[in-house]
Amino acid sequence: MELSEAEIAQLKEHNQRRVKRVVAIVAITMTLISIVLVALSLSLGSKIDQLGIDYDKLFKFRQKLYLGKIIG
Numbered sequence: 128m129e130l131s132e133a134e135i136a137q138l139k140e141h142n143q144r145r146v147k148r149v150v151a152i153v154a155i156t157m158t159l160i161s162i163v164l165v166a167l168s169l170s171l172g173s174k175i176d177q178l179g180i181d182y183d184k185l186f187k188f189r190q191k192l193y194l195g196k197i198i199g
Contacts, residue, residue, distance in 0.1 A: 130138070168175075
């Protein structure tokens with residue numbers, strides 16, 4: 128059973144539409160994920176900065192304690 132030229136052309140068009148649909152879905156999904164990640168980072172940015180500041184203060188405090196024990 129061989130396919131006619133018209134059937135082959137129809138199959139090619141169907142496959143091209145399927146590929147275009149998959150590419151569009153992937154692009155939309157990636158765009159939505161990036162929007163969610165940007166919104167999340169903007170909403171948590173100040174908290175993340177505060178954690179960094181607190182960690183830096185704790186590190187400096189521990190460093191002073193350690194140096195005080197060695198010197199003192």
